[in-house]
Amino acid sequence: MQSKVFYIVSFVMLFLFSCKKDAVVDLNTLVQVDSAQLTQGAIVTVSKDTTTVTYGNVEAKFSQTSTCFPSREVFTFTASGVALPAGGYYSWSFGDGSIENGSNVTHYYQAAGSFVVTLMVMANANNMLAKVSFGVKALGQQTKPEAIFSTKFDFPQNLNYVTFNSASSVNQGDIIQFKYNWGDGTEYISSVGLVRHEFPHKIFDTTYAVKLTILSNFGCTDDTTVRVTIPGRYNIKGKFRTESFDACTNERILFTAEAENVPTGAIYEWNFSDGTGTRTGNPIMYKYKFPNDYDVIMSIKLNGREIYRTNKLVNAKGENPKPTAKFEETLVWDYPTTQRWSFNSRSTIPTSTIDSYQWNFGNGNTNNEFFSFIETVYNKETTSRSYTVQLIVTGNGCADTARKTITIPPR
Incomplete structure (x- = not known):
């Protein structure tokens, strides 16, 4: 049987009635001898899940089923050893206000606690032959622990080192043990719910099924499993x-x-x-x-x-990175042997600024000194002559060219 039997011997009282006189046995002075406690002829023994209290020829036994869910804690009480006269019977008082007659009875307690159970050996309803009292400890009905835990990577420099935090609970009693099976061939048992574990270092991501099993002080257990992926160390x-x-x-x-x-x-x-x-x-x-x-x-x-x-x-370069080259020409003055012309850039660029202006006036003169406005002189010859003026503008690493032709008259 999964649950352990708890009994309270510190306040056990045994009373044997003989010739209408009580014989009192104080079990506080019991001496432990192997599995039996002996004093003045009274014996309390525990064998597996059954406790036996005897004095003389009066014997009371009790055991209890597991309190762990879905089981229900039930006490079984058995009386024997007395040759009852006609009309005689055993009567049990369970310490919670309940009474039941019989040599073999069952009882369950609604709440956890310590109770004094009394067995009375009755010759009839008016004559009690003997009385035995002993303590029992009820653990309560359907103790149900619930295992829950979370994981957290608290150490960014070592993702193999993981924190596990239990949020487990139990409806009565206490959790006394947390057992982690890490899924990597190792396990760890702790009395506290917060633990850390370093998983093996591997090249590739590895997923471990981490199992937590909790144990309550009433012997009840529950478990849950969470899959934890430990990142690999890739040599990229x-x-x-x-x-x-x-x-x-x-x-x-x-x-x-x-x-x-x-x-x-x-x-x-x-x-x-x-x-x-x-x-x-x-x-x-x-x-x-x-x-x-x-x-x-x-x-x-x-x-x-x-x-x-x-x-x-x-x-x-973005959208529309290319500049658009454009310029205007103007005759500044006209002398008998020369003409002076000005050139004014009207170039544009949508998303940036122009980086350079490169002028070629067609008469052997050029200028790359970032002038958007510039003048030059043309010499008149014996006949009229046409010159191609070229402007190259750059921006965003792109370029555009504009050209115009001007005609210089003869001198």
Whole structure:
């Protein structure tokens, strides 16, 4: 029987009535001798789950079933040893106000507690031959422990070291033992619910079925199992490369991972650092809206956990990165042998600023000194002559060219 028998010998009283005179036995002075306690002829013995109290030829036995759910704690009391006269009987008082007659009776207590049970040997309803009193301890009905625990990775530098915290409970009594089977071939027994365990270090993710078994002071148990995944230590190396397509018209950048030792089933996650969130895939094409240097982060994840990360700066030109070259020409003055012309850039760039103005006036003169407005002199010859004026503007690494023709009259 699973439950242990508890009895209180500290206040056991045995009374034997002979010739209408009580013989009192004080069991506080009992001496333990093996499985029996002896004093002045009274004997209290315990054998497995049965307790026997004897004095002379009066014998009272009791046992109790398990209090653990779904069982129900029931006491069985047995009286013997007396040759009852006609009309004689055994009467039991259970200490909770209940009385029952018979040589073999059962009783259950509604609540846990200590009770004094009295056996009376009755010749008839008016004549008591003997009385024996002893203590029993009821554990209560259907003790039900419930095993619950949680896990937490408290040590980021060592994810093999895990904290386990029991939130187990019991409806009566106390939990006195927490037994963890870690699922890695080891186990641990503790009197407290908060424990830590370091799992083996392995290359790949490993899942362990961790089982907690709790034990109450009434001998009742419950268990539960939680699966715990311990991350592997992956020796991943490498970064990623980029390749730009149609940079100055409709730029798209191809990102390709170049990592080694990546486990099967891993997912590549990209953060392009432009506030649009993350994308997954490898390789992956992406288009930026604005020109900038972006700190791109590549994460490799397995079962939702990041196992590797790398990053690097990537220059993007964004949408409409190309400047548009345009300029106006104006005749400043006209002398008999020369003409002075001015040229004023009206070039634009949608998303950035122009980086350079490169002028070629067609007369052998050039200027690359970042002048958006500039003048030059043309010499008149014996016949009229046309010159092609060219402006190249750059921005975002892109360029555009504008050309115009001016004619210089003869002198």
